[in-house]
Amino acid sequence: MAAWVEGRVIERIRWTDTLFSLRVEADLAPYQAGQFTKLALEQGDRRIQRAYSFVNPPSTPYHEFYLVEIPGGELTPSLGALQPGDTLLVQSQATGFLTLSEIPPGRDLWLLSTGTAIGPFLSILAAGEAEQGFDNLILVHGVRRGEELSYQPLIAELQARLGSRLHYVPFVSREPWPGSMAGRIPAAIDEGALQARVGLTFSPEYSQVMICGNPEMVKATQQALIAQGLAKNLRRTPGQISAENYW
Ligand SMILES: Cc1cc2nc3c(=O)[nH]c(=O)nc-3n(C[C@H](O)[C@H](O)[C@H](O)COP(=O)(O)OP(=O)(O)OC[C@H]3O[C@@H](n4cnc5c(N)ncnc54)[C@H](O)[C@@H]3O)c2cc1C
Ligand SMILES: NC(=O)c1ccc[n+]([C@@H]2O[C@H](COP(=O)([O-])OP(=O)(O)OC[C@H]3O[C@@H](n4cnc5c(N)ncnc54)[C@H](OP(=O)(O)O)[C@@H]3O)[C@@H](O)[C@H]2O)c1
Known part of the structure; x- marks a missing residue:
């Protein structure tokens, strides 16, 4: 079972009406540039999770994700509404071979x-x-x-x-x-x-x-x-x- 940790949004960058980035503080296992992890939010009794790549190099003290809000999408409209101070779930172990x-x-x-x-x-x-x-x-x-x-x-x-x-x-x-x-x-x-x-x-x-x-x-x-x-x-x-x- 993958371990989830709580992350806190420390900054939100709005690029366009649909494109945004989230800077998140979370205690994650080491990862390589080019890898991705999963972000999740609890919606009622369901945990909605999706994969997101790190934009930051692994040496930074925060983790950054660049997203497009999909109209009618299950997760991205809620991620797009997060503000600094809000929390989300982050899978602590990154994965991926685009390294x-x-x-x-x-x-x-x-x-x-x-x-x-x-x-x-x-x-x-x-x-x-x-x-x-x-x-x-x-x-x-x-x-x-x-x-x-x-x-x-x-x-x-x-x-x-x-x-x-x-x-x-x-x-x-x-x-x-x-x-x-x-x-x-x-x-x-x-x-x-x-x-x-x-x-x-x-x-x-x-x-x-x-x-x-x-x-x-x-x-x-x-x-x-x-x-x-x-x-x-x-x-x-x-x-x-x-x-x-x-x-
Ligand atoms: C390895 C991996 C890494 C990923 N990294 C990122 C990332 O860094 N940033 C990111 O925004 N998404 C990324 N995704 C896509 C992400 O996991 C979700 O699929 C996406 O955010 C849509 O979620 P949703 O629940 O809002 O939409 P859903 O209700 O699941 O709708 C999914 C539909 O949205 C469209 N879609 C999904 N992702 C994108 C996208 N990135 N750009 C344009 N159209 C899309 C496709 O038509 C897809 O069928 C990644 C996916 C994988 C497999
Ligand atoms: N980007 C937006 O303004 C916007 C706004 C609202 C919603 N969305 C939603 O976001 C999703 C798409 O967003 P997106 O614009 O980031 O991604 P995208 O549709 O993948 O488009 C990004 C780029 O990839 C190109 N592309 C698409 N299919 C290709 C192919 N077969 N071969 C080569 N290039 C190809 C596109 O060219 P073409 O332009 O020629 O297709 C475009 O230049 C959709 O679900 C959409 O509903 C996007």
């Missing part, structure tokens, strides 16, 4: 995300280990609207620290947005437009790719990368593509 420890060595680390799934990649970049293993770090974030490009202050800090080794590529699919690519990530890989923007190509010799978010995006992106000559990274047969679906 650098599961990734073979390489030269370029591509981190491809949609929506709230940029979270684990921010954790990985903020933790500072990716830059020791890889020369180039490419953070790609696909959203519907420009206002959903959250975490710009943190991304600016990472850019300042990593300089030209960090390539940040936002995609905005439903409106033109300055500085962003239009459309969807897998189509841009098929067309070579993402590679051209970054100035790097995909190759089994030097690429490692982590993908996280919308399951249809994950599937289409895997297919696009396989067409570029990459293979799934499995424990028994190491490859270049590692992925996590958010639903």
Whole structure:
């Protein structure tokens, strides 16, 4: 049985009408950047629980989660209503394989995300280990609207620290947005437009790719990368593509 501990919200960041982050204090077992735990609230006699990735690097004294409120969703409207001082339940043992420890060595680390799934990649970049293993770090974030490009202050800090080794590529699919690519990530890989923007190509010799978010995006992106000559990274047969679906 997984152990649950009480967490306390210490800060709530509202990015848009539907996107928010919670900073939570809770006594959790050690975890790795890229992992997730579960958050829960008691509703009547039921405990409603869902998985959420850590956005913070493991060294911070708080735990941060980045969420989208799903209209009519079972849990997120209640999580979205939490205020500093409110409590929730947190599973103390984190889990998940979207971590650098599961990734073979390489030269370029591509981190491809949609929506709230940029979270684990921010954790990985903020933790500072990716830059020791890889020369180039490419953070790609696909959203519907420009206002959903959250975490710009943190991304600016990472850019300042990593300089030209960090390539940040936002995609905005439903409106033109300055500085962003239009459309969807897998189509841009098929067309070579993402590679051209970054100035790097995909190759089994030097690429490692982590993908996280919308399951249809994950599937289409895997297919696009396989067409570029990459293979799934499995424990028994190491490859270049590692992925996590958010639903
Ligand atoms: C490993 C893992 C890590 C996750 N980490 C996060 C996270 O860090 N942040 C986060 O917001 N969610 C995350 N999720 C999704 C989360 O667990 C819930 O599914 C989500 O919050 C919806 O809960 P709900 O009860 O409000 O909606 P439900 O009533 O359960 O409705 C679920 C539906 O909402 C949609 N949906 C679910 N999650 C998302 C999402 N993130 N973005 C867009 N649409 C979504 C899908 O259509 C899904 O079928 C993660 C899921 C997994 C499996
Ligand atoms: N984001 C919002 O403004 C908003 C508002 C209210 C409610 N919601 C709820 O939140 C959920 C979705 O939120 P979200 O916008 O964070 O996630 P999302 O629907 O997964 O969209 C995020 C990005 O992923 C892209 N995408 C979707 N399917 C893809 C595929 N098969 N291949 C490649 N890319 C793909 C989208 O492009 P496209 O734009 O081309 O689909 C968009 O750029 C839904 O349940 C929705 O009801 C969202």
